[in-house]
Amino acid sequence: MLGGSVIISILSVLSALVVGAILIAVTDPGVHKAAGYFAARPTSTFQAIWDSIFGAYSSLFQGSVYNFRRPEFATGIKPLTETLTFATPLIVAGLGVALTFRVGLFNIGGRGQMLIAAACAGYVGFTWHLPPVIHLIVAVLAGIIGGALWAGIVGVLKARTGAHEVIVTIMLNYIAFYLVSWMLRTQGFLQAPGSNNPKTAPILETAVMPKLLGPGYNLNTGFLLVIALTIFVAWLLSRSSLGFQFRAVGENPNAARVAGIRVDRMYIYAMLFSGGLIAVAGVIQVLGVVPAGFSSGIDAGIGFDAITVALLGRAKPWGVFFAGILFGAFKAGGFAMQAAEGIPIDIVLVVQSLIVLFIAAPPLIRALFRLPVPAGEPKPVSLRRPRVKAVTR
Template sequence: MQPAVEPPSRWRQTFTEIIGGSVMISILAVVLAMVAGGILIALTDENVQKASAYFFARPGDTFAEIWKAVSGAYVALFQGAVINPNRPDFVQQIKPITETLTFATPLIAAGLGVGLAFRVGMFNIGGRGQMLIAAACAGWVGFTLHLPWGLHMVLAVIAGLVGGGIWGGIAGFLKARTGAHEVIVTIMLNYIAFYLVSFLLRTPVLQAPGSNNPKSPPIDATAVFPDLLGPQFNLHFGFVLVILATVFVWWLLNRSSLGFKFRAVGINPNAARVAGINVKNMYVYAMVISGALVGLAGVSQVLGTVTTGFSSGIDAGIGFDAITVALLGRSKPWGIFIAGILFGAFKAGGFAMQASQGIPIDIVLVVQSLIVLFIAAPPLIRTVFRLPDPAKPKKPKAPKMPVAAANREAVAK
């Protein structure tokens, strides 16, 4: 008779899920990318290269220079992104964290849009086009209509959300009605939006009067996002809007019937169709909401960051960075929120690292790219850090048989 096999305890199962789950994979992907970035910093540092020339004579010098280069770079990154105690007053010391949140604002908004599309099984690669259309709509309302404070800002935000939603909805409509792949459609819409906005910036519709440059007039003060912490900081009301947007997306996906349909379609559209869900409509609704959220990133740029007038480069690559943010956040609203702040810290700290240490800003871009690479390969992370796979739990070990019982069984055989 085989002895009964004891199942693993609930606490052991929970521990396995935590250390092998998606959250831990994302954290360790960032850690591994930072380690790889440190190796690149060491390899490209001139002092390290000089010390390595006589490595076998004095190896300590090489290791000291490696530590000096890597630690100096990451300390500068931290001081440029979180807090810099070396500055003279408290306002200047905490300014880096406000810069991080300012950079993170459009990244979070766009990441929420991309992540929402991911949850429905769609790839919204059209962030650039949706941001440009939203920025053009919000900017046109911002410098053309002269309305009281508050009302003007609200109308400009709504115009931007509507513009981004319509531009994203085109891809959803074409997928639902014609079967066109949303990746191809959104990429093509990026080009259409870019050249359309570039054209409008050379016409009286968007171009500043009396200017030969393809740039819009400045936004009226009544439509500009107010500063959250005063004029000495760049953090504006757009950050509050992305917090509200994060709460809205969380509620939509986890507490609403529409969100349940979105998740059902994302898991298995065929099963959702059999259950009575109109899958085609879900594609359209998802892309409209996704485009509006990405459009919020364009709105925050034109009404909060670049208020002196915008050009066709106002998207600043945020539409593509949002894909990375959504992947790092596992397409979950609060995960995207944290990932957006992390990438905002990379942007803010990267400039400080370049200014103080002479480290190329491209190193930060390499780290961001490596994060995506490692997130896309969970088995690699589990192998490097020897993490268990929750999907393949270890077989519980059979309890040891007492010696007396084992002897009796042997005699019986």
């Protein structure tokens, strides 16, 4: 248990926070000033270091979980709702990336799939006139179908020609970006009628995702959809026959092929499911986060952040769920930390990158904390030279 993936993930986060604390102290002007008279008053330097680190992380907490400075609970809990708002698209996009990990694929095309989904859902959202509930459902389905088909191109090329999915998804990201950018500048497609700006018209009220806790909060019903999709993906991978075939192909495609599993079909199905899940992130961005109209930056880097979330969650649905909430807290609390303490937002990005670094190097974490190597995993090779005993006669 001490060397398992859960402990490794927790210690990776803690290690990244420790390194982040060092960076906060090193870059803080108050620490620099106190260090100038370290020989005369060393305690002032240590106090300045403590104040900078404690102030930064307390602001991070109050900006992402609960603000104790607010007199009422309803306003104090608002940072947590902001965390869940940021986490909602990250979770569902991370689920899409994690699913391809389990099949042995690497879907790095989240940006393109989100943009196509946003274009499809947005077009239905501001041009079609349907009854309230039906309009929202149709817009969501249009976005999911668009993102799934865009990712399905990768699956077909992988299955039929053996094309590498990483290269294909990267190229499709560029195609989707410039295609959507062109449609945003062209009347009759996505550009708002009578406008010269590369932006869509506002989404009709009948297609906007309702606020989950009322108008005073940004959290919308997309969060409930993400919870349902997390349960579905967990069931799909662990309880369904299709999920068993996904996992079998991911473990050993040659053995799966010998066992009668159509590996090429599994690649196509996996990319369709993955694209559909990532598409939900684009749909939530358009119909829930920015219903006033969107531009080509609607993806907000979520497609690439989803890879980090999937890695931290160990490609397991509930692991991805909580990893998404953690990164949502970083996003929500990072702005509060910058505003309250003047800490650069880049520090939060460094912490996120360090988490990925530590997650990708379990032997490093085990060596730092002297954890045992789980049974079945190869032990790290020692770099020390073997001692040669002297032979005496």
